[in-house]
Every structure is written in C-alpha cells, then in structure tokens.
Amino acid sequence: MVNAVVLGGGGRDPRLEGLYNGPSKGLIELRGRPSIQYVLEALRGAPGLDRIALAGPQAVLDHPVAALADVPLPEDVTIVEKLTAAAKAFDDGRRLLLATCDIPLATKETYGDVIERCPADAAFFHPLVTKSAALRDFPQHEWLFLKLRDREVVTTNVFIIDSELLLRRPDLAITLEDLRRHPLRLALRFGLGFVLKFKLGLLRLDACERFFSDLLGAPVRGAITEHTDLAMDLDRPEDAPMLEARLASRRG
Numbered sequence: 001m002v003n004a005v006v007l008g009g010g011g012r013d014p015r016l017e018g019l020y021n022g023p024s025k026g027l028i029e030l031r032g033r034p035s036i037q038y039v040l041e042a043l044r045g046a047p048g049l050d051r052i053a054l055a056g057p058q059a060v061l062d063h064p065v066a067a068l069a070d071v072p073l074p075e076d077v078t079i080v081e082k083l084t085a086a087a088k089a090f091d092d093g094r095r096l097l098l099a100t101c102d103i104p105l106a107t108k109e110t111y112g113d114v115i116e117r118c119p120a121d122a123a124f125f126h127p128l129v130t131k132s133a134a135l136r137d138f139p140q141h142e143w144l145f146l147k148l149r150d151r152e153v154v155t156t157n158v159f160i161i162d163s164e165l166l167l168r169r170p171d172l173a174i175t176l177e178d179l180r181r182h183p184l185r186l187a188l189r190f191g192l193g194f195v196l197k198f199k200l201g202l203l204r205l206d207a208c209e210r211f212f213s214d215l216l217g218a219p220v221r222g223a224i225t226e227h228t229d230l231a232m233d234l235d236r237p238e239d240a241p242m243l244e245a246r247l248a249s250r251r252g
Helices: 014-019 037-043 064-068 079-090 108-117 131-137 163-168 170-181 183-192 194-200 205-216 239-251
Strands: 001-007 051-056 071-074 096-100 124-130 154-155 156-162 220-225
Touching: 001 037, 001 079, 037 051, 037 064, 037 096, 037 108, 037 239, 051 064, 051 079, 051 096, 051 108, 071 079, 079 131, 108 156, 131 154, 131 163, 131 170, 156 183, 163 239, 170 194, 170 205, 205 220
Parallel strands: 001 051, 001 096, 051 071, 124 220
Antiparallel strands: 096 156, 124 154, 124 156
16 A cells, blocks of 8 residues: 655646636646546545645645545645655655646556556656657647657656655655756766766666666666556646546546
8 A cells, every 4th residue: 555645736837827726736627627636536546545645835725625635735845845744744654656736637547557566675666658658649748758778758747655765864855856956967976978878868767777776775666658647747738628628538
C-alpha cells in the first residue's frame, strides 16, 4: 500500500488566465467539475492506495472537493517540502505517490498499475510514456520528448518516493529540489561525456537509472508505459478542449 499527495495548484498561470474559476489551477473546471476532482476521485478508487493528502492554497482546502482527501496540507514553498509534510502527517512509513491537479484523465486503473509496477527496492520511481503512444492519443498536444538511445519518451506528472528515506535524509530533499531546478548543473558532476550522451540521445533507460541512483545515493527506477493519461496535462488553453473531449467520450 502507498499513500498519495496531490498538488492542488499554486499561483495563477498567465497562459490559462481565461480558464480560471478561482485562484488555483486545480479549480479550473472541465465539463463542469474542477480538474482536481477527477484526480482525487481516481486516486480514491485506486487499488493499492490508502490515504490521500491534499497540498494547496486555502481556496482549494476550503472547496468542497477537499473532502475527497484525508489530510489537508497548507501549501509550502517547494514540492519537496510538501512531500516531507505529507510523510510526517501520515507517519506510517509508506511510500508516497505524488500527482498533480491537472491530469484529469488518469484513472484508478492507471494509478493502480503505477503502484503495482513500482519495484520494491525503489526509493524513487517514475513512469515514462512512449512517443508513439503520446502522438497516437493526442497528436495535437505540444509534447516535449526526451530522447533515449532506443526510443523517445515524455515524462509524466506522477512519481513514487520512499517517505522514510525522505525524512531520514534531508540532503536527499535538497538534491531533489536542485535536480528539478538545475538538472544540467547536477549532470555535470558526472562529466561532460555523460551530458553529451544525454543530449545526443545515446543513453538507455538503465544508464539513466544508474546515473540518478548514484546522484541520490538511493535506488532510482523508471518504467516505460503507454498510459498517456499520466502525461496529458492542462498547460495551455488549447489543452482544455482536448481534455474535455476525451472526458466526454469516456463518459459516453
């Protein structure tokens, strides 16, 4: 079993200004329901998932949708601080699945598959979607692909992290935040050769796993998936009609 942390959406994104129903991205409505409601409902039914923490601004925590979560967490400065606060609040040693508020297409089955595929030894686990699946399902979306030696992939808005390790090693939290903000600077620790191979798409997934495992001093694992619902998020105004169309067809 794992617990979940949902990021409720912080400051307003100027690109989405015309879509807002409140101060948070998570409250943007798609087919009459806040985006974050789809996320919370899917997680609530996911096999292998126990409790849910909701980290967000007060407007989200005061919204009726917050009743779908078990633990409210006032928004902190960084993602790592939110994870640390959730780990302390749950206090049960279970791993944490983090999901953002803007992936309304993700289903309980998808989350269950992520949980099931997470290796027992992984301190950090991140699924990656194939380019072929992304273009097949959402050809009009503006994807940003990561080139590996044998395929191209897109990152997702979900990962799983070992909560005990996070609390035991504050240096890990700092490294994770640096990795998010300055990935190239950290990659240079392993030499220019590694960076060039990465830029040229000459690295395999297992090589990337070794790199990040060495960087964090803990096992890092990835998995290739075709669950585009984990990657299809609300980043641009043109994403909203695509998401609504898929939600409509799913309900139909």
